[in-house]
Amino acid sequence: MSDFWSSTAYEAYLEALKGTLGDEAINIYTLWSGVHFIGGEDVDRVSDIVILQPLYWKGDVLNKTPLDGSHRIARLTEEQFQAVVTLGFSSLRVRISQFELADEHFTRVRTGSPGNPSAFVDIVPQLAGYDAPATAVILVSPMEAGCSVCVAYSTGEYHLGAAVFTDDSSFPLLAALLCMIGAREVLAVHNLDLYHCIEAQGLMYTIATEGIRRAVESELKSLEGTLTHASLEKIRNVLITDARTTLDALYHKSLAACYSSREVSHLIKAESREISGGCILLGLLRMVMDTCHVSSTQSTVLFESPSLDSCLLYTPSDMLALNILATNSAVSLHTLLYKTATPYGAGLLTRWLRAPLIDLIDIQERQELVHYLAGMDFAGQRYTHLHKLLKRSPNLETIGARLRDFSTRQKGTLFPGILDMYVFFRSYLPGIVSTFTDSTDALESVHNLSKSLQLVSMALAGFQEQVEAVFDLNSPYLSSGASDIFASNDEIYLIVGFDQTLDELRQRLDLERTTITREYGMINESVKGARILFTPSQGYVIRCPKSSYPSVMALGSAIILENKANYVKFTTECLQKSSERRKEAFHAYFKHQATLEASVLSSFVSYEPSIARLAKLLATIDVLSSFATQATNGWTRPTLTCDGPLHLQHCKNPLLMNNIGIDATIGSDIYFDDKRRVLLLTGPNAGGKTTLLRALGQSIVLAQIGALVPCAAATIPIRTRLAVRLGTSDCLRRGYSTFMYEMVNTQYLLSTAQPGALLLIDELGRGTSVSEGYGISRAVIEEILGKRCMALVATHIMELVAGLTKTAGLWPVHMRSAFAGNKLVLTYNLADGSATSTYGLDVARAAGMPREVIDMATATLAQEPSRKFQAQTPTKDLTDSLVYVARALLRYSRGAITADELRRIRDEGVACMDAAKPRM
Numbered sequence: 001m002s003d004f005w006s007s008t009a010y011e012a013y014l015e016a017l018k019g020t021l022g023d024e025a026i027n028i029y030t031l032w033s034g035v036h037f038i039g040g041e042d043v044d045r046v047s048d049i050v051i052l053q054p055l056y057w058k059g060d061v062l063n064k065t066p067l068d069g070s071h072r073i074a075r076l077t078e079e080q081f082q083a084v085v086t087l088g089f090s091s092l093r094v095r096i097s098q099f100e101l102a103d104e105h106f107t108r109v110r111t112g113s114p115g116n117p118s119a120f121v122d123i124v125p126q127l128a129g130y131d132a133p134a135t136a137v138i139l140v141s142p143m144e145a146g147c148s149v150c151v152a153y154s155t156g157e158y159h160l161g162a163a164v165f166t167d168d169s170s171f172p173l174l175a176a177l178l179c180m181i182g183a184r185e186v187l188a189v190h191n192l193d194l195y196h197c198i199e200a201q202g203l204m205y206t207i208a209t210e211g212i213r214r215a216v217e218s219e220l221k222s223l224e225g226t227l228t229h230a231s232l233e234k235i236r237n238v239l240i241t242d243a244r245t246t247l248d249a250l251y252h253k254s255l256a257a258c259y260s261s262r263e264v265s266h267l268i269k270a271e272s273r274e275i276s277g278g279c280i281l282l283g284l285l286r287m288v289m290d291t292c293h294v295s296s297t298q299s300t301v302l303f304e305s306p307s308l309d310s311c312l313l314y315t316p317s318d319m320l321a322l323n324i325l326a327t328n329s330a331v332s333l334h335t336l337l338y339k340t341a342t343p344y345g346a347g348l349l350t351r352w353l354r355a356p357l358i359d360l361i362d363i364q365e366r367q368e369l370v371h372y373l374a375g376m377d378f379a380g381q382r383y384t385h386l387h388k389l390l391k392r393s394p395n396l397e398t399i400g401a402r403l404r405d406f407s408t409r410q411k412g413t414l415f416p417g418i419l420d421m422y423v424f425f426r427s428y429l430p431g432i433v434s435t436f437t438d439s440t441d442a443l444e445s446v447h448n449l450s451k452s453l454q455l456v457s458m459a460l461a462g463f464q465e466q467v468e469a470v471f472d473l474n475s476p477y478l479s480s481g482a483s484d485i486f487a488s489n490d491e492i493y494l495i496v497g498f499d500q501t502l503d504e505l506r507q508r509l510d511l512e513r514t515t516i517t518r519e520y521g522m523i524n525e526s527v528k529g530a531r532i533l534f535t536p537s538q539g540y541v542i543r544c545p546k547s548s549y550p551s552v553m554a555l556g557s558a559i560i561l562e563n564k565a566n567y568v569k570f571t572t573e574c575l576q577k578s579s580e581r582r583k584e585a586f587h588a589y590f591k592h593q594a595t596l597e598a599s600v601l602s603s604f605v606s607y608e609p610s611i612a613r614l615a616k617l618l619a620t621i622d623v624l625s626s627f628a629t630q631a632t633n634g635w636t637r638p639t640l641t642c643d644g645p646l647h648l649q650h651c652k653n654p655l656l657m658n659n660i661g662i663d664a665t666i667g668s669d670i671y672f673d674d675k676r677r678v679l680l681l682t683g684p685n686a687g688g689k690t691t692l693l694r695a696l697g698q699s700i701v702l703a704q705i706g707a708l709v710p711c712a713a714a715t716i717p718i719r720t721r722l723a724v725r726l727g728t729s730d731c732l733r734r735g736y737s738t739f740m741y742e743m744v745n746t747q748y749l750l751s752t753a754q755p756g757a758l759l760l761i762d763e764l765g766r767g768t769s770v771s772e773g774y775g776i777s778r779a780v781i782e783e784i785l786g787k788r789c790m791a792l793v794a795t796h797i798m799e800l801v802a803g804l805t806k807t808a809g810l811w812p813v814h815m816r817s818a819f820a821g822n823k824l825v826l827t828y829n830l831a832d833g834s835a836t837s838t839y840g841l842d843v844a845r846a847a848g849m850p851r852e853v854i855d856m857a858t859a860t861l862a863q864e865p866s867r868k869f870q871a872q873t874p875t876k877d878l879t880d881s882l883v884y885v886a887r888a889l890l891r892y893s894r895g896a897i898t899a900d901e902l903r904r905i906r907d908e909g910v911a912c913m914d915a916a917k918p919r920m
Contacts, residue, residue: 135186136152136183137153146166147169148164151164153183163308172723173308175317176315178201179315181306182351310359311356312355312704317724321694322698333701334349336630337349337707340622340623342618342622344397344618345618345621347619357705360640363718365448369624370627373625381628383629394420398417403605403611413597415492415597416477432618436449466604470495472494472496475491475492486516505589519572527542527555529548545567546565559572559573630707633657636709636713639714640703645715646790647669647715648668650712652695652710654710669830672790675808676811678793679791681794681815683814683816684817685796687826692792696758697758699711699714699716704716720754721754722760759789773797777800778803781810814831814835815829
């Protein structure tokens with residue numbers, strides 16, 4: 001069965017359910033439309049059904065052939081259920097619905113998708129911080145210098161975006177954009193360079209299938225020639241009115257740049273035909289709508305055009321190296337900061353980590369608010385007080401989106417969401433607003449936030465009045481703590497006088513309630529211990545102890561339903577008829593109320609923009625409050641500058657602090673200036689070099705999202721690029737050795753080097769001979785110095801420091817170590833100067849290497865003193881030849897040159913290297 005499933009989704013589901021076989025089993029039916037499984041506390045009385053609906057492909061065609069067979073598995077535990085639901089959201093092509101059994105029929109009570117996972121937050125709490133995956137469709141067009149890139153993407157049901165820009169063959173800007181939007185899947189016309197870039201970022205790459213080719217062909221044919229107003233309207237119709245100006249600007253920008261795509265021309269078999277970037281972009285927008293199931297014109301689509309010059313750019317692989325976002329195996333910076341109280345706050349935290357700011361004023365505004373929230377007021381620490389209030393907030397983003405599209409949304413009432421917002425606005429929002437309005441602080445950022453909160457609160461005052469004019473505020477839903485056999489906690493009634501039919505049905509409900517209460521009262525006088533119960537199948541019945549059975553029979557009108565060893569359950573003709581009439585009136589009331597919901601909701605639609613503004617404000621407060629919690633851990637507010645030196649005093653790795661404790665973590669002083677643009681880091685193995693590299697990168701990200709940093713003090717010039725390479729391994733799938741893969745990553749890293757960038761490189765020069773590693777490492781460092789960016793470069797090639805001692809802008813630093821009792825002691829502290837040794841033998845001895853092996857290695861080193869590294873040091877000509885051949889290998893691996901050209905370059909390089917080798 002799994003042979004038909006080309007993606008890993010099916011295997012992931014089975015893996016999540018592995019080990020659940022047991023005596024008590026339920027059915028899992030694998031159908032073409034998805035994986036259906038049943039869960040619940042009692043297998044015999046199923047309480048809910050959850051449906052996972054991933055599409056799967058057979059070759060390049062969507063497979064619509066039913067997959068036969070079923071699996072019987074044991075009842076899902078809570079952890080297994082959460083794992084499967086979370087897996088369900090790992091792909092854009094998944095929708096999860098929950099059904100509950102009522103009156104012998106299953107009714108859908110909630111639906112979630114990757115764009116709206118918060119619908120399941122109450123049963124899968126980890127979804128609160130879920131990073132909704134985006135899928136992107138990309139077309140690359142070669143230009144004389146670099147290439148043009150057109151990207152269209154969707155992050156769910158209602159979010160659509162597009163961008164056009166110029167990039168080079170390593171695609172550093174594209175990788176940063178994919179990180180910014182949270183892309184997990186990329187569809188593109190086959191391009192080797194693009195494929196290598198996407199794969200390096202750990203994303204799913206799908207070569208354009210025949211269906212996508214047909215979509216491109218169809219769209220471009222419809223848009224060829226002069227773009228008419230009707231052609232543009234085809235795209236505009238699915239966008240909200242406010243997005244039209246953005247789309248127009250984007251279109252004219254791409255058209256003015258005269259971007260073209262020969263690949264697409266080849267794709268649709270049109271010889272020597274060039275297609276403007278505007279046409280490509282519009283075609284991509286249509287494609288991504290179809291690919292991501294973005295709804296038609298009936299739904300509102302939010303359109304965005306991300307700016308690559310408004311935030312610090314780094315890539316998914318950089319984030320992975322620095323442990324920025326959570327993975328299955330590691331604690332992350334997101335984990336430490338995830339103290340948010342709302343699902344929309346959790347989502348904003350993820351977006352901020354993906355796109356740190358570069359605007360000094362915006363960062364300082366966040367910093368001021370964090371400082372304010374970390375302070376005290378009459379209620380204690382402000383962030384603690386706000387956290388309690390924010391936890392009472394419903395998911396304003398989700399409710400607002402559903403309200404905006406109430407006419408086309410899926411089945412399910414929105415009345416509970418309306419009343420949840422009403423309760424929050426009335427009881428909890430004033431406390432949040434007063435936290436800022438009552439401030440005596442003169443901070444402008446606090447004043448601006450206070451003013452914004454007051455304005456949106458005033459705009460929502462009419463919302464509360466409208467709720468009071470429409471809904472019965474005595475509905476059981478608003479008094480869920482009250483115990484009433486005649487009311488379920490989820491019942492919501494409209495106010496008396498809103499609709500005549502509803503009023504009549506409500507009177508019937510009240511009348512039958514009175515009848516049932518009176519009948520029960522009469523029975524209770526005669527039957528000791530009698531109590532009334534309600535069951536969906538039997539209606540209102542009476543239950544009493546077995547000892548009262550004679551009294552029951554003495555009634556004469558009793559109808560025995562159950563006669564058990566310790567109790568008797570019975571009813572009467574009057575009770576039966578009243579129960580049936582009340583049931584009919586109940587269903588008639590809510591059936592008729594459902595027909596009125598659209599007209600009721602239409603009176604609230606005008607408040608949706610204010611709800612959206614409030615959600616953004618509260619999400620910001622929520623995230624900044626979570627930042628403020630780190631003040632108690634010794635984190636401090638950094639000083640941000642536009643340029644100048646970078647100084648981190650007593651900088652610690654925040655993840656290590658979380659693991660071993662604040663006091664146990666050793667900090668280091670890190671300093672960059674014009675004389676110290678590149679720090680060349682040496683030191684013993686396991687001495688803390690990689691930990692220091694991560695600490696520096698994490699501190700930069702924290703500072704530029706407005707958070708505190710794990711330092712005693714910090715001055716940080718704003719960085720526009722952050723590139724990280726913390727060690728690589730081989731890549732067998734692409735036929736790369738460890739050294740080749742390192743060269744691929746190093747070339748990409750060099751493409752990001754520019755003023756304002758920070759590069760973090762670990763173990764530079766490994767994977768080849770010491771002399772060649774020295775030559776390549778030296779060439780890389782000199783290239784970085786020429787780009788005038790900051791870099792922290794760790795290496796085990798000790799002679800590299802001596803070879804670059806007099807190079808302007810480079811400064812040697814090392815991780816301190818010392819001997820105590822003939823034993824190496826690592827201090828994990830940074831100091832100026834070069835390490836005297838990497839102490840490899842000492843680390844091997846500490847790791848338990850056999851003593852005879854250590855002694856033999858020591859003797860070998862002592863017997864060959866003539867084999868000095870300096871005698872093997874390559875000249876500049878040899879270094880240039882090595883780099884020349886390495887670049888040719890990279891170009892060949894990407895299909896840029898043929899095998900014959902590679903052999904020619906190899907022969908030339910070997911000849912040059914032979915001539916340049918130093919003579920012994």
